[in-house]
Amino acid sequence: MIEKSVQCPKCKTVLVCTGEPGEVVKVKCSSCGMLGKVTFKNFISSDEVAIEVANLKKIYGDLAAVNGISFRVKKGEVFAFLGPNGAGKTTTVEMIESIRVPTAGSIKILGKDIKTSFNEIKEKIGILPQEFHSYERLTVKETLMYFSKLYEKRTDIDQIISMMDLTEHQKMLYRNLSGGLKQRVGVAISLVNDPEIVFLDEPTTGLDPKARREVWDVIAGLKKRRKTVFLTTHYMEEAEHLADHIAVIHKGKIIAEGSLEQLIQKYGMGAVLHIKKCSNSHANEILKERGFSVLSEKNGDISIKIDYKERVLEILAELRHACIEYDSIDIRRSNLEEVFLNLTGARLSEETQ
Amino acid sequence: MKPRIIITDFVASMKGWIRSRGTIFWSIVFPIMLILIFGAIFSGTDNTTYTIYVQDLDESTWSQNYIDTLKNISVLEVENIPQDVSITDYIKEKDLRGALLIPDGFGSKVEQSFLNPNIKANLSFYFDPSDQGSTAVVRSIIGSSLQETNLFLTGGRHVIGMDQVSTITSKFKYIDFFIPGMIGFTIMQICIYGSIERNTKYRKDGILRKLQTTPITRTEWILAKMLFMLFLSFFSTSVAVIVGILAWGVVININIWMIAIIIANSFLFSGLGMLIGRFVKEEETADTAAGAISFPMMFLAGTFFPLQQMPQFLQDFARILPLYYVNEGLRNSMINLDYGKATYYTLIVFVFACVFFIAGVLLTKWKED
Numbered sequence: 185m186i187e188k189s190v191q192c193p194k195c196k197t198v199l200v201c202t203g204e205p206g207e208v209v210k211v212k213c214s215s216c217g218m219l220g221k222v223t224f225k226n227f228i229s230s231d232e233v234a235i236e237v238a239n240l241k242k243i244y245g246d247l248a249a250v251n252g253i254s255f256r257v258k259k260g261e262v263f264a265f266l267g268p269n270g271a272g273k274t275t276t277v278e279m280i281e282s283i284r285v286p287t288a289g290s291i292k293i294l295g296k297d298i299k300t301s302f303n304e305i306k307e308k309i310g311i312l313p314q315e316f317h318s319y320e321r322l323t324v325k326e327t328l329m330y331f332s333k334l335y336e337k338r339t340d341i342d343q344i345i346s347m348m349d350l351t352e353h354q355k356m357l358y359r360n361l362s363g364g365l366k367q368r369v370g371v372a373i374s375l376v377n378d379p380e381i382v383f384l385d386e387p388t389t390g391l392d393p394k395a396r397r398e399v400w401d402v403i404a405g406l407k408k409r410r411k412t413v414f415l416t417t418h419y420m421e422e423a424e425h426l427a428d429h430i431a432v433i434h435k436g437k438i439i440a441e442g443s444l445e446q447l448i449q450k451y452g453m454g455a456v457l458h459i460k461k462c463s464n465s466h467a468n469e470i471l472k473e474r475g476f477s478v479l480s481e482k483n484g485d486i487s488i489k490i491d492y493k494e495r496v497l498e499i500l501a502e503l504r505h506a507c508i509e510y511d512s513i514d515i516r517r518s519n520l521e522e523v524f525l526n527l528t529g530a531r532l533s534e535e536t537q
Numbered sequence: 538m539k540p541r542i543i544i545t546d547f548v549a550s551m552k553g554w555i556r557s558r559g560t561i562f563w564s565i566v567f568p569i570m571l572i573l574i575f576g577a578i579f580s581g582t583d584n585t586t587y588t589i590y591v592q593d594l595d596e597s598t599w600s601q602n603y604i605d606t607l608k609n610i611s612v613l614e615v616e617n618i619p620q621d622v623s624i625t626d627y628i629k630e631k632d633l634r635g636a637l638l639i640p641d642g643f644g645s646k647v648e649q650s651f652l653n654p655n656i657k658a659n660l661s662f663y664f665d666p667s668d669q670g671s672t673a674v675v676r677s678i679i680g681s682s683l684q685e686t687n688l689f690l691t692g693g694r695h696v697i698g699m700d701q702v703s704t705i706t707s708k709f710k711y712i713d714f715f716i717p718g719m720i721g722f723t724i725m726q727i728c729i730y731g732s733i734e735r736n737t738k739y740r741k742d743g744i745l746r747k748l749q750t751t752p753i754t755r756t757e758w759i760l761a762k763m764l765f766m767l768f769l770s771f772f773s774t775s776v777a778v779i780v781g782i783l784a785w786g787v788v789i790n791i792n793i794w795m796i797a798i799i800i801a802n803s804f805l806f807s808g809l810g811m812l813i814g815r816f817v818k819e820e821e822t823a824d825t826a827a828g829a830i831s832f833p834m835m836f837l838a839g840t841f842f843p844l845q846q847m848p849q850f851l852q853d854f855a856r857i858l859p860l861y862y863v864n865e866g867l868r869n870s871m872i873n874l875d876y877g878k879a880t881y882y883t884l885i886v887f888v889f890a891c892v893f894f895i896a897g898v899l900l901t902k903w904k905e906d
Contacts (some may be wrong), residue, residue: 191670281750283903303752317742321556322549333545334751357556373747 186224194218208450230295234259234381234412235280240289242436243273249275251436252289257379257429262403262413264427266420266520268470273416274314274438277385280414281311294380295410307337310374314385314416317366320359324350324369327358327377335377348372348402364395371402388422400425420520432524439527451526452518455477455490457499461511462486470506471499490515540761542753546761547768555768564773568723569780575715575841587675592618592627597644599658603697604639606682613678621771628663629875634845635664635672637679650696657835661697665843676701689736712785717867718840720777724770724799724858725806725834729827731766732810736901737820757851759898763807770803794870794879802863805890809859811897834860859889 186420187202192213203209203224212219225497234256242250250272257263265273280291282302291298292319318327328341348368353361358369367387374382384403388396396419403426406413417423423430424444432440432447440447449456461484464470468481476499477489490496496515503510524530554560589607593600608615618627624638638661646658662679664672683697690696739745748758781787810827817823835841837851838860844852855861866882869875 278746281751283746306750306752309750311747313743313746313750315743316747318744318747319549319553321553326549326552330545330549331751334542334748334753336752456889 188222188224190220190222192216192218192220207446208246232259232471233257233292235263235389235414236290236292236347237276237280238290240276240291241287242272242279242284243287248436250279250286253436253438254289255431255438257381259410259412260410262407262415263427264423264430265414265416265433266418266423266427266430267433268418271418271433273418273433274385276433277314277383277414277416281309281313281383283313290510302499304376307335307377308379309381309383310377310379311383312367312370312374312385312387315389316370316520318358318369318373321357323355323357324372325354327369328372331373332376337377339376339378341376344372344375347405348375362395363391364398367391367395367399368402371399371406375406379411381414382406383414385416386418387415388417388419396422420524424520430520432520432527434524434528440523447520447523448518451523453489453522453526454518455493456516456518457488457490458514458516459486459488459499459503459510460484460513462503463509464506467503467506467508469500470508474502476502510515538754538757542757543764546753546758547764550762550765551768554760554765562844564723564727564769565776568719568773568777572712572716572777572780573784575712575719584626587612587678587830588614589675589679590616590618590627590631590633591639592620592622592624592636593639594620594641595639595643596620599644599647601638603660603686606686607637610678613675624663630844634843635662635675637662647690647696653689654694657698659700660694661700661702662701683893712778712781713787713872714843714868715841716777716781716787716789717871718864720774720799721802721838721863721867722835722840723773723777724802725831725863727769727773728766728803728806729810729831730824731762731769731814732807732897733814733820733823733827735762736811736814737818737823740814740818741820743799745903755901755903759901766803766807767800774799784895790871790874792870792876794883795867795878797883797901798863798870798879800867801883801886801890804894805859805863805886806893808890808895808897810895811901812893815897815900815902834858837861839864859886862886862889 187200189198189200190211191198194217195213195216195218197213197215199211199213201209201211201222204221207224209222209224210219211222223391233256236255237256240250240253241248251353253272253276265276267273275284279286280293280298282298294308296305298305319330320456322330325341328344332338332341343481347352348371350365350368350372353365358366361369371382371387374384387403388399391399400422403413407426407428413426415422415426427444429440429443430441430447431458440451442450456479459467462468462508463484465484468478468486471486471488472478475490476495479489481487488499496513500513564861591604591607593604604615607613618624620634624636627633628636640659640661643658643660646656650656650658660679660683664676667846683699687696689693749755778787778789781789794856809830813823813826813830817826837855838844838858839848839855840860842860844855848857862882862885866879866886869882870879
């Protein structure tokens, strides 16, 4: 918990507020009653930083695929790099993995510059490239043995096979595996050197929902083992489900960054109460008069923004007081889709099509 | 450079190869089939005209009359060999497949044979027995012309005969010509397609991207793959030689030139494959491009038939094809035992190998733009 002093811009009263790093806290001036927001910056000490990217650019002719992005990934967290196809996710991760050469900017992994120390860094990272398919005619175990022997530092292959739940498939040729199993093997390959950081580039793209869940379980397992995971994805549910920290990238720029809660709090609509089939056609006007934020009204269905949970009870009490009946109520929370919509004016799922 | 890493990649390539029926077919069964089929069929091209080189050491009316007889045969063109050169040296120097020698005293022997039936006047036909094409046709035409001449002179008694002299030291057949070509061609196919698979399929599958994030270096990886290509090259050579010996009784001379050419051939076509894979990135297109380069080379570089049977412009064209030098080098080292020529062709193949392999290595990129 961090304590921060802020000055009210209207009456200049100094207010003291508290919050978590990265949190956005709503404050009300004790003198003039003015409402405002205070952002607590995400401070991480250099020892805690796994990846540090500063002003990274990748320019192809007139196109800036990645346009001056900066971010830091904390050790032990699952960092989701979320954005639609073509946003610059893979270009960014491939620059971090030293597969592509940046036009400008700097990248540090575990405190070391990748330009000068990548050979040393290779031993400490594991990577699953996008759309990766391994050698078709090696078995699962042979594949893991092959990649393991490339490293100085190795871990027990049988242990990885067991951890990834691949024991019964270890003698199968890679080419005969299902899509989900192939991705699981891909993740297993990225762990053969017991890396500190695991990069997973779109690990669930093209998988059916069941296989996707299986890969999610594997990633959740990595998180439990305190591995730093850099996950690129265009699936908002994946980021919501797995990530401690999310950076949203759009057209080569990071447009938002923070934990899921922080992003929703800052860029989402908050919670919305949907009231179905109100008996009084003037219900929305009555609620507006009482100071509630009515977002929409159609055929007696009303949507109202909820700033805090007690607001629901206040609205329902108001409806009862006005003798307005309704069929049902439903409260929906904001999600990343809504955050993305608010930030870009487009739905993430549509941009990804 | 870590030998452990190179061996690891080599072993993985071996396992993949052993488990791939298609690859085994193309590297073992296909060459065996061709050796068996071509060995059984021989070649049978039908040129409209054939050139016969004649050296007349007799310069008598009889020898001139016989040369005129040959000139009157519509499908024959007669070229003279100067008297002051050795016919075997001339054949070697001009790389001829056959030549006819009219020896000194030929005319007088013909005249004597009228009085004494035991005296015969013989011509000598020098030929390359491995050439079952044009030389065999020419030899048959000369034989027929001699029969007609004998019939005209004596009503059929054998006055003029023909000695057959091989231009190569041992007794060789067409299959002896074919096996070295088959070895050169098979290595070319294995190396070109092997390189393309590495450079297009591995790129598409993300294996190259994955490998460059591991401690294996590009040099270690290329060396491991080259080691594997060399293994396949020697393996397929052994298969071709064993099948040739067992099925057709081929006499093969294994020597340092042959081994040097096989090594250079592997590097040469692996380099060419790398270049194709570098510029044609889609797997299917790269396969087509490889076929477009290797398929014509297979026919135009003297793999199946001697180059001398082809029109002059195709013979000139063949001399810019690397496979031509591989084939000629292998034949001169394995069959003709002409080590001077074998060295010459080996050096040319090495120059080609250096150029293609170095260009291939330099242009093969792991990093993306």
